[in-house]
Amino acid sequence: MYVIDQQNDHRIEQRARMYRETYPAFAHWANGYGVIQHSDETQVRIFDLCQQLVCEGRFKQIDEVLEILSATDRLTSAAMWLVVHMTYSTKVDFSGSALDAEDFKANPQGHTGGSLNMVPAYVAYMVANHLAGITRSWLMGQGHCVAAIDAVNVLLQNLYPEQAERYPLSDEGLSQLAQDFYSYAITDDGRPGVPLGSHVNPHTAGGLIEGGYLGFAELQYVHMPLPGERLVAFLSDGAFEEQRGSDWASRWWRAEDCGLVTPVMIANGRRIDQRSTMYQQGGLTWFYEHLEQNDFHPIAIDGRDPAAFIWGIFESEARLQACSAHIRAGKMCYPVKLPYLIAETEKGYGFYGAGTNAAHGTSLPGNPRSDAAARQLFNEHAARLFLPRTELTSAIEKITQHKADNRVPEKYHALGQRDVVLKLPTASPQCEKGQALSPMAAVDKRLCEWHLANPGVRVRIGNPDELRSNRMGQTLDLLKHRVLNPEDGVAESIQGAVITALNEEAVVSAALANKGGMNLVVSYEAFAMKMIGALRQEIIFARHQKELNRHPRWLSLPVIATSHLWENGKNEQS
Structure with a gap:
């Protein structure tokens, strides 16, 4: 095994050297910029991607792609520079002059290490969109790393109006950004006083969830994009053990009603005060095996390098598209092995204290x-x-080419712009006058009527227990359990819309994620209690959107918790 790996490493090194010696533009990019360096493996992968983009007609020659990638390195470095200023300083100086004592905050705060790790990932997402001429959607589970998103968005001016007005690309605008970060400012009526937060919020351009409850992004991403849409989901290794069920994603993905998803785990090691289960079990080696056993295709990338993320996004989508084509041709069956990027890095890479526990927050010794x-x-x-x-101005110009690409800015990506309109079904009486009818039977009948009147709207029914015992038999017969191996005579289908799992967080997340469709969650009262965390996060985010007059246009999500009086004799209390 060692000899094979050694031979492969030698071949990769040989190819990378050949490309550098043959193409001056490639050698220029391969030199990197500052702390942004490119391994031989990433160089070889990027050369192949450049060739692919030229063959597809997206660019005329690889030098055009390499110019953009060189700009990517520089934008990444500038955004990391801005992140550390957001944590520590009240002054941002485009001259790069050293800061004096009075230029620093009295109480510096921020999840600096995680934010530094997110910068190359989010910059890569932006650049991958430009290289493909497509505006993908994005999702970040670790919402406390919002400084990375805000820093990149401010530099690229990918902002909602309230942030664009307050944070122009100038010394004053960036200094204001640094001063506002963790300022705890509030208005007279008790609301946040600045359009900035410690977590993803409705001011965050393109933000979807707050991310304070780690693990819910992992449960939602696979259900989010509709066919034709693409999503890059940034996930946390620390969140892996927060909510069980994320390893079922391949069980739910279907090319017929799901868009392309690229999960990206930022694997940066230790958590704040403890070692995570992943690292206790054997670290990333164990995690790669775990993913393979759960029908994922893990792909290791260099989490310190934005180019590695860019290649990974293209590679993941290409693999998923190839699998979809094989399924349509009858050459494959579900489950598809979902590509899963693992970005190996160290907490806080690029700044003092990288790799230490202190890097989680403020890594400097004082x-x-x-x-x-x-x-x-x-x-x-x-x-x-x-x-x-x-150089920053030049880099921004090379990356922000939305008009030339004829595509929307990332702040208006598809998943954040849902607007679902349903056709009203024909009214029908639920029962004859004086006839006894279960309220749930009426819900069951009406939901089927709504679905039949709107067959093109994707449906997700969250079910953590038994749908028939909750009087939802018509719905189950019509929409069916989503399974991989349907049994004859049972309400099951590969394309079923009923997401059934003995995990309440997973099933409510399937419905919460389906903002492009119609949803219902039905559960017993006792089981429903575990859904409250996910619902709370969603309700607060939506309420804040409405307060900004940025109304979410997805359909309200009914969650019905049943409780049966006759169970008291059996279960004592229900």
């Missing part, structure tokens, strides 16, 4: 405002990330 040694460390390590304004 506050630069009062500690001269910490101040020197900040200025020294920030300087390694600095990008001169002229």
